[in-house]
Amino acid sequence: MPSAYQSSLLKKSIQRLAQADIELHISKKRVKNINFRLKPHKLMVSVPLFISSAQAAQAVMKRVSWAIANHPQVLEQYKRQQLPLAQALTADSTLLLWGKEQPFTLNHDEKLAYYRQHLSEAIPALFAKWQPIVGATANEIRLKKMHTRWGSCNTRARRIWLSVYLPAYPIACTEYVIVHELCHLHHANHSAEFWQTVANAMPDYQHWHDMLAGKTGKLD
C-alpha cells in the first residue's frame, strides 16, 4: 500500500481522536505486541520495532472507536481520584489568591466565584501581553471548573479554556498556561518543536510548569 495512503489513514485516526479531545502518542519500543493505553485525553500506543508505520496505522485505526467509547469512563475515574485535591484547594482553611494567603476565608462555592472573578479580570491584560510574544491569537477564552487540566485549546476554533482554580497559584502559573495553550495554535501536539516554542516565548516556563505539575490538574 502506498505510504501516502497510510499516512492519510493515520491522519484520519488523529482527527477522529482529536474531535473526542484525545491526543495520539505513538512510540516505538522493545515490546512484542502493539500495546494501547488510554489515559485522560491521551491514547498511548507502544509499537514493536519490527512493525512498519503502515501496520501501526492500521492497528491504531482499529482502536479509535474503542478509545472514543471508553474515554468518558477513563476521565470519570481520573476525576474521582483528583477530586480530593480540588476540594483541598477550595477547602475553608486558607484562601490563596495569586499564591498569597488572604486575610479572610470563603466557603467552596464562594471561593470558586472569587477565583473566577479574579481570573476574568486578569485575562485581558495577560492575553494582550502574551499573544504578540507567542505570535498567535485566540478567538475566544473561556473559564471552566476543570478537575483534570489547567488549560486546554481547541485549535480549530482557536478557543482556549482555563481552569478557575488557577488564581490559587502565582500569576506566572496562569501566564505559563496561557503561553502553553497559545503555543498549541502553532503546534497541536507536545512535540520538541512545541516545547521549543514555549521556551522561546517564556524562558523560565519550567519553574511554573513544575509548580502546577502534580497539583489539581495537568496540562494538555
Ligand SMILES: [Zn+2]
Ligand atoms: Zn499542551
